[in-house]
Amino acid sequence: MTSQVVKLDPAQPDPSAVARVVETLRRGGLVALPTETYYGLAADAANDVALGKVFEVKGRDRGKPLLLLLSHPGMLAGLVPDIPEAAQILMDRFWPGGLTLVLRSDPRVSRLVTGGTGTVAVRVTGHSLARQIIAALGRPVTGTSANLAGAPPCADPQGLPVALGDLIDLVVDAGPTLGGKPSTLVDVTTVPPRLLRPGVISFSDIDSLVKLMDAPA
Secondary structure, three states, X not given: OOOEEEEOOOOOOOHHXXXXXXXXXXXXXXXXXXXXXXXXXXXXXXXXXXXXXXXXXXXXXXXXXOOEEEOOHHHHEOOEOOOOHHHHHHHHHHOOOOEEEEEEOOOOOOHHHHOOOOXXXXXXXXXXXXXXXXXXXXXXXXXXXXXXOOOOOOOOHXXXXXXXXXXXXXXXXXXXXXXXXXXXXXXXXXXXXXXXXXXXXXXXXXXXXXXXXXXXX
C-alpha cells in the first residue's frame, strides 16, 4: 500500500480537495506539499505528535531543527519575540520566495522544531498552492524535504511514493516543482546577518540589501 495522492491544479485548486489536505494536517497526518524548490514534508507545527512522525519517517536526528513554512508574514506572531530590521528588509524583498530566515524563537515553539537551539527557521513559501493550504490550516507547517534523511530531494511527485512508500498520509500532486538550488538560508539573529547556505536567491542580491557576515564558500 502506498500513500494516497490528491491531484491539484495550482492555478485552480479544487476547494474540496484542499479541505481534505487541511483536514489530514489538522488530525496530525503527514502531507507531501510542493514548494518553490522541491516537495516538502508538511506536519502541523503545533502538534508534537505529528512533528515526531516527521523524524520517524525521515530517519532524521531529533536534534536537527525543522524549518517552517508560512502562508504570510503575520504567522510569525507566536513564533518569534521580535523581527530584526535586517529580517524585515529581506522579508519585504524576498517573501514569498526561496529565502529561509533564522530568527530567535519564542519559548512556546516546540523543541522538536528548534532542536533546542533557541532559534527557528522560517519562510513564506513561493508556491501559491502551498500558501493556500497553510492559510486554510491557520498555522505553520514543517517544510523539511520529503525524502529519507540523506537521500536527494524530490521535485517530481511521481517519485514520492517510491521514496516514502506508505509512511506518509497524503501526497499533493501539483506537478513537478522547479528543483535546482534549495532555499537560501540566512541567520538574522546576528549583526550583521550571516549566510548559512547559498541557494536559489543569490548572495549578491541579499548582500546588496543587507551586508552579510560571511560570503558563500
